[in-house]
Amino acid sequence: MSRVYNFSAGPAVLPEDVLREAAEEMMDYRGCGMSVMEMSHRSKMFESIINDAEKDLRDLLGIPDNYKVLFLQGGASQQFAMVPMNLFKNRVGDYIITGQWAKKAYQEAKLYGTANAVASSADKTFSYIPDVSDLPVSENADYVYICENNTIYGTKYKTLPNTKGKTLVADLSSCFLSEPIDVSKYGLIFAGAQKNVGPAGVVIAIIREDLITEDVLPGTPTMLRYKTHADEKSLYNTPPAYGIYICGKVFQWLKKRGGLEAMKEFNEKKAALLYDYLDQSRMFSGTVVKEDRSLMNVPFVTGKEELDALFVKESKAAGLENLKGHRSVGGMRASIYNAMPMEGVEKLVSFMKEFEAKYGK
Template identity: 80%
Template sequence: MSRVYNFSAGPAVLPEEVLKEAADEMLDYRGTGMSVMEMSHRSKAYDTIIKEAEADLRELMNIPDNYKVLFLQGGASQQFAMIPMNLMKNRKAAYILTGQWAKKAYQEGKIYGEAIEVASSADKMFSYIPDCSDLDIPEDADYVYICENNTIYGTKFKTLPNTKGHTLVSDVSSCFLSEPVDVTKYGVIYGGVQKNVGPAGVVIVIIREDLITEDCLPGTPTMLKYKIHADEGSLYNTPPAYGIYICGKVFKWLKKQGGLDAMKEYNEKKAKVLYDFLDESKLFKGTVRKEDRSLMNVPFVTGNEELDTKFVKEAKEAGFENLKGHRSVGGMRASIYNAMPIEGVEKLVEFMKAFEEKNA
């Protein structure tokens, strides 16, 4: 067995420790005589797994009691519809467009009401976060929507927008648990887990209780109502049980690393290795405005497409996987989520240095 350095934007690298434990428990989970995959979701053993996962997540993120934690299916993309179907009481919402995922959410929002673009960074290929300190938000907007970390473009909101008292809804798929957050500033925080937390197929929604209501838009499928899942503790129907179990292990791993303060410190140190090199390199350069740089997704280019292709190919041969930029952007992107060890980034930078020398 030999492991590569996996810079995939998602699904993405998971802690080796977590995978080892999962492998060990595959045929017999702690004396139950069965795999977690085979376990009734109504069993005592599974009840403990899902409750512990929730408790650990609450502890990690310091989630107040008036927020529910839901483990759902359908990925982040399904939330693009669930959010308006559940929250658009006035059929109006403000969207901040900082990339393709924000745009997809915005377009989905339009199916259900007036989705209003209140800010955008489309003018410069989403390479920055627009100033959101004084936006023109309609009085009766039901929420303000952001994609907090833009996986494709490598930008991150360092300050939350001034919502002028409106509910903030945030897609944190690609920065989930990468640093502490003040949950009280949000109405809804949600993310697909397949970047920083677990295997694809689970989306976690953290939602303030007063936003969970019966009166969804007409025609909302039962499965797309937050209330149904909140009332049933995410067990309205069979949950993505194995994925939740792996998420639970990652939560425990994060606690062992020292929690989100420690992760932030580690992630900053790790990202600095790469950003510092990009800033000093004559060949490689980052594509994002400095103050908006993500700690998780680092896009960069050489300025020469052929050289980009050569770099990605040679990097792969050297054991650095998935460095190709998103198909819509080109260039390179290194996703350096929680589970990417700093050695991976250091070795990547060494490799980039050598490549630069050879190709100067």
């Protein structure tokens, strides 16, 4: 068996311990004679898997009791619709546009009411986070929406926006569990699992109880109501059971590694290795303003398209996979989620040094 260093933005690298354990349990989960994939979601065995996963997630994030944890499907993109369908009372949402994912959410909300772009970094190709200390928040806004870590452009909010008392809704897909957060500052958090916590097919929503109501937009399908899933503890219908089981293992792995404070420290060290190199390189440069840099997604360029393409090709041959930048921006992007080991980033940086020595002036 040989494994590569996988810098994919998602689906992405998962902890080897988790994969190994899941492989061991594949045919016979803890003596029950079947795989979790084959198990009824109504069984006692699965009930304890989902309950333990929720408990561990609550411990990791310090989720207050007045928040529900929901394991949903439809990816993060489905949340772009569920948010307005469930939270629109005045049918007004204020959106901060920091990249494609925020923009998609904003456009989706327009299908159901008024979506206002109250700030944007589109003027400089989303290479920074706009000033969010004094936003023109709409008086009748039902919420203020952010994408907290911008997977494609590699920016991250370092301080949350001043929502002037409005509910904060945040897409945390690409920074979920990478560092501690104060859940009580948000009304609703959601994250697709396929970056930091598990396989595609699971999306986790953490929602304050007062936002879970029957007062949703007319015509909202049963499956797209938070209340449906909250009332049934994520078991209204067959959930993405195997994915939830893997998420649970990742939560356990995070706890064993010392929780989110320890993870933050580790992620900062890992990212610093790469950013420090980028800052002194004569060939490569980062594309994001320093103060808004993401710890998870690091885009960089040489400034020459042919050289970028050569880098992607040669790095792949060296066992460093998926370093090509997103199709909308080009260049390179290294996604260095929780499960990317330090050695992966060390290998990447030494490969970049060799590449620079070989092709630089």
